[in-house]
Amino acid sequence: MSIQTPAPAPITATGTQPRNHDGQAIAITVFSTIKLWGRVFLPVLFFVTRRIPKLTGTLRQLSFIHFARWTVIGKLPYNGPPQKKGRFRYPHMYFESNFNGGWEEYIDAFSHILTDGMTAFWGSSYGFPKPLPTAPFKRYIQDNETEADHYYCAYPEATSTMIQRSLELDKKLVALKRDARRMDPDAFAAAYRRFLTDAQNAL
Amino acid sequence: MASVQIDLGDIQGDILRAYGNDYDNTTYAFVKIECPPEQARAWFHGVVDHVTTAETWPPGEKPLTTLNVAVTAPGLRALGVSEDVVGSFSREFRAGMSSRSELLGDVGPSDPNSWEPGLGTGDAHVLLTINAKQAADHQRALGKMKEAMDAVGGLRIVYQEDTELLPGAREHFGYSDGFAQPAIEGASDDKARGGGVPLKDGKWRALAAGEFILGYPDEDTRVDPKKRLPNAPAAPLGRSGTYMVWRKLYQDIALWRRVMRDAAKLYEGGDEHLLSAKVVGRWTNGAPLVKYPDEEPRGYDPKTAEDVNDFRYDGDVDGMRCPLGAHIRRSNPRDALAAVAGPKGVIGFDGHLSFRHRMIRRGMPYGRVLPEGVTEDDGVDRGLVFVSFQGSISRQFEGVQVQWLNAGNIFGLGHDKDFLLGDPHGTGKMTIQGKPPFFLAPQEVFVRTRGGEYLFVPGMTALAALADGTAG
């Protein structure tokens, strides 16, 4: 069999600034200023969501989202002049996420599926318009989004779904290879078909 | 919202409701304006007088021919519309289809450099669409159109496509086409089941009119306490208009037949008919595979069958009936996106990830049918003139083309593209889920883009303003 050169991966990382994507992946970085009550509320929210993973199950079911991370920050690490030392007057929310697909579709998923979660995480930020309707929410994110200076992705042509599936496939393939040594041709044919059936959504 | 009254008299025809299959002949003529705007508007005035609207005709009074008008961004300028007003149109419309070729996958054999002359170059200004019941009426209407242009002068048809309905409203691959359409509030509420948004507990609802007709509430307005309307061009152009996508898609029928014939030799029971249906997601007569997975039901008529669109994918999360990569499942995944089968049933998101990516399709096949059984190309140009109407080209048409047809990730299909449309790089495949699955490979280029334009279809008031030079 000849080895084919892989075709260029499709263009799917749409709707964002050029420096925010690498291959199939998009990075999003959003800063927002938090109202005083958020200072009390957000740490509790973070604590609870970490303790009860079920609360973020939906987020994890959306496999095109690699991760989403919310952090409250009071100051920036000091990098030397001209940066001024000291804390912010208000704490800020630092939101980072990596995902596959288009920027619009990603925010739509937040608006329509993670509606309550978005309100919980961003509700204490100044100017937050609610996740629905989507148009003002998108404008809000855009207004507070910072373009990355440099975004790097180790496997730019792969998506997180593809990587997850490949890992599943690998396990099954290793098992098949291991067991195959003890099989006669008929048994192998049957095992191979079982493997295909079992692993078809990773092939 | 349910009480939205649509002003049918202000909307051009064939958008909200199809004119119907009794119009067998359709001509698309792209006109370039080579004269000053005042002169062009004199001609435009005459055209506008004959435009058919969305109002229904009394029984028996359907006209012999219909006329509709759309404009490109260069067309707006040629009619004298100011840069400010042109700037109020969407970015992708202003950029034009050919400038988005890489995004759309119009590369290799579909590259705009090899498109039909007159398309994708900025020369196509005004699109006249003429429908006719009979060839003779059609010729008469075309004659009148040309006379009117010659009378004014400085107007030239840079590209013309004459199309004709194929027997049984089929497209060239042999599939019944065009009946799956979005259900729209105030226009086609009765089609909500299957045509609308899949909701919890098996319910459906029609889509807000503004998803397709500007100046009306859209799905975002529905959840907006302030009831803001979707982005639209500056008044009066923004009211009752819609964005139109026009694409000439060549179909290589001989290649399709050879590939499916050869692949079927390896497929269970050698069933080519089933294998091809798996690629589309429907049998040739339109019956959906989710409902009829094993056999094509006899005497099925997609125009009258109750269940032709009334289905979801929640009973088929793994694609055993209708493959995950079937054309209709990709182009309108309904409730299938990110749904997973768990021990307690399917956990999905109903239509939440798909409902904002719907489009009205009004395509027409062009070119002579390749006689049945022929598997060598006869050199005839044939395919589909793909036409879609939507409130946002980027969200609706491009979203579907880019994220769902040209890429497979959202369906868990890696980089596999829609098999029916093909892959210019020939490295893709299609998995036909089964026990065991079947792999259709290599993926050929069955469909090539031969040209296309992004257009705007103004409402009647807007057309009059364009003709009068009062559109701003």
Ligand code: HEM
């Ligand atoms: C030559 C190219 C194409 C052919 C032969 C073709 C053929 C078909 C056929 C046979 C159907 C099923 C009949 C029906 O549902 O009305 C269909 C449905 C559909 N197609 Fe295509 N198609 C083509 C290109 C495209 C493109 C480029 C798009 C969008 C970018 C598209 C979007 C759709 C949609 C949205 C549906 C309806 C699915 C549903 O609502 O269930 N098609 N097509």
